[in-house]
Amino acid sequence: MGASDGTPVAAGRGKRMPRAVREQQMMDAAVQTFARLGYRAASMDQIAELAGVSKPLVYLYLNSKDELFTACIRREASALVAAVQAGIEPGLPADRQLWDGLTAFFRHTAENPDGWSVLHSQARTHGEPFAAEVAAMRAEITAFVNHLIGDAAREARCDPHLADREVAGLAQALVGAAESLAAWANDTPGVSAKEAAATLMNFAWAGLENLMKGDRWSPSAAATSSAGKSR
Incomplete structure (x- = not known):
């Protein structure tokens, strides 16, 4: 089960994933989504789902769709x-x-x-x-x-x-x-x-x-x- 802010907990260790690693994971998901759907069609919901995080967490780390792109x-x-x-x-x-x-x-x-x-x-x-x-x-x-x-x-x-x-x-x-x-x-x-x-x-x-x-x-x-x- 993930943490309350949407950050998954490392299995068996009770440690959260480092912010830098999590941010890169979200950007990986964003690049894939933007490339395959296009900038306008891509949504923050889709990016969050692909990254395995909550939509509010994406906004917390990367502020807006424009800034993420x-x-x-x-x-x-x-x-x-x-x-x-x-x-x-x-x-x-x-x-x-x-x-x-x-x-x-x-x-x-x-x-x-x-x-x-x-x-x-x-x-x-x-x-x-x-x-x-x-x-x-x-x-x-x-x-x-x-x-x-x-x-x-x-x-x-x-x-x-x-x-x-x-x-x-x-x-x-x-x-x-x-x-x-x-x-x-x-x-x-x-x-x-x-x-x-x-x-x-x-x-x-x-x-x-x-x-x-x-x-x-x-x-x-x-x-x-x-x-x-x-x-």
Whole structure:
């Protein structure tokens, strides 16, 4: 039987579960509920039932549905950023660091599909302040990718016309592609983290290598090539 405030008593020991553990248990339940039902459809009653606690206890610990959702976003965002950072070994060539980072990213999103759904699908569609929390996480990851592309350009002694703004745009494109690919991989049975990472590396890095050598695509070049083939 649980305690009068709704906190279950540890079996056979008469000790209540520590607050931090209980709070994480409620957040686990909240992430699962938000991911599977959506933010608007999810209720505090459902979250409390899944966590095995009373509804008043959820409010006591986490105040409101908005604050609970924000706490879930922050926890899942921090976990994702930490997983990517932990997967990278500083000092390796930039392409290897990007490969390791992408593999860690796809592994984490595959192992935490509810958390990824909260970040990628739910938080972005319900306006401020939720979207701002996800934007902060995305900015942190994008800044890291921007740094890697810049390092790779310097290692390759690349085309001097590869401007900072272009590097920033490439980083945005790469992160956006990774986010979409993670959603696809989670919905496609049998796609491993390494397979997803290799797909993106093959799509992006080969192009980046050519760009760094000054081999650029341009509309005029494409038109010339097309005209030659039509003769």
